[in-house]
Amino acid sequence: MFKGKRIWVTGASGLIGSSLVRSLLENGASQVIATGRNRNRLISAFKSVADNQHLLLVEHDSGNPILPNVCHDLDFIFHAAGPMEREVVLQRPVSVVLPNITGMLSLCSFLRKQEEETGRKGRLVVFSSVTVYNNPSHQDICVSETDTSHAATLHDPTACYSESKRMSEVIARSFVHQYHTDIVIARFSTVYGYTTHIPHTAFYEALTKALKGEDIVFQGSGFPRRDNIYLKDAIDALLLTALHGQSGEAYNISSEGWGNQFAAVDEIADMIIRQVKAIKGDNSSQVIVAGDMPRKAGILLSHSKLRSLGWQPHYTLEEGIRETILEYLHYHQP
Numbered sequence: 001m002f003k004g005k006r007i008w009v010t011g012a013s014g015l016i017g018s019s020l021v022r023s024l025l026e027n028g029a030s031q032v033i034a035t036g037r038n039r040n041r042l043i044s045a046f047k048s049v050a051d052n053q054h055l056l057l058v059e060h061d062s063g064n065p066i067l068p069n070v071c072h073d074l075d076f077i078f079h080a081a082g083p084m085e086r087e088v089v090l091q092r093p094v095s096v097v098l099p100n101i102t103g104m105l106s107l108c109s110f111l112r113k114q115e116e117e118t119g120r121k122g123r124l125v126v127f128s129s130v131t132v133y134n135n136p137s138h139q140d141i142c143v144s145e146t147d148t149s150h151a152a153t154l155h156d157p158t159a160c161y162s163e164s165k166r167m168s169e170v171i172a173r174s175f176v177h178q179y180h181t182d183i184v185i186a187r188f189s190t191v192y193g194y195t196t197h198i199p200h201t202a203f204y205e206a207l208t209k210a211l212k213g214e215d216i217v218f219q220g221s222g223f224p225r226r227d228n229i230y231l232k233d234a235i236d237a238l239l240l241t242a243l244h245g246q247s248g249e250a251y252n253i254s255s256e257g258w259g260n261q262f263a264a265v266d267e268i269a270d271m272i273i274r275q276v277k278a279i280k281g282d283n284s285s286q287v288i289v290a291g292d293m294p295r296k297a298g299i300l301l302s303h304s305k306l307r308s309l310g311w312q313p314h315y316t317l318e319e320g321i322r323e324t325i326l327e328y329l330h331y332h333q334p
Helices: 015-026 039-045 088-092 095-118 157-181 201-210 231-244 265-281 317-332
Strands: 006-010 031-036 055-059 077-080 123-129 141-144 182-188 190-192 215-216 226-230 250-253 288-289 300-301
Touching: 015 031, 015 182, 015 231, 031 039, 039 055, 077 095, 088 095, 095 123, 095 157, 095 182, 123 157, 123 231, 141 201, 157 182, 182 231, 190 201, 190 231, 190 317, 201 215, 201 265, 201 317, 215 265, 226 231, 226 300, 226 317, 231 250, 231 317, 265 288, 265 317
Parallel strands: 006 031, 006 077, 031 055, 077 123, 123 182, 141 300, 182 250, 190 226, 215 288
Antiparallel strands: none
């Protein structure tokens, strides 16, 4: 699929980025330039493929100017850079905004200039998010790619993430419309799976506590159900979108709830405990939710547009969590 292609992946040491880089190498890319802000994290993330002559690791912040001596003659750019952990979003909002705004403008301008100077028309794949949607109702809803009329309030402390993701899509469509730049948008639901650098998320906090036999305590209740998707299914969908998605269009990368994957964090924690017990034979952990508020309304992402490209999910929530635990134990247990 990507045989002989030169590809740049920003945010390459993250959950999706690191798995994407490996998939591109497996699919025959002639060179994958994997960039990230921390070189040590990059080296650690790709230790298993460090001797692959088609992989180039480069320390680079996507908010900074592009490195012309490294990034040139590109067929694809996957823009995965940008922190998403809640702690970073709340405490360092500028570092969240920059990759989505400044980084996007730089990448779009780069591809425009590359085509003008060399005639080579590369494609940019923008990583967007379920957060471009909002559910103002009191019932669960299923949204298609055009259902973006309801945005979160600008006073929301997480607006730096959701609004900069929305703006990155505006930038993308502006370049498509004005300069015919080739850009496609991948809107991810909540992706879970194994990664080398454990993110500070509720999923991994629950996983590590369950493996230690500790209780998983949630300070609050009423958590909405989310559209979750296992990493391997998400990568398959992403590659298909990159190859066959229509320029200027967005594609929901989601399970649409298939395989019991429309689940809240406390329900996922309970599933993690059950899977840890099934794998290790015993587990005394339990989920403790502090409160009895009714669940808030959740959002499902329709993936009918993605299915029209020939994609379908393969991992249920139970299977995806089991695979994640097994991989974690493989790399983190003696």
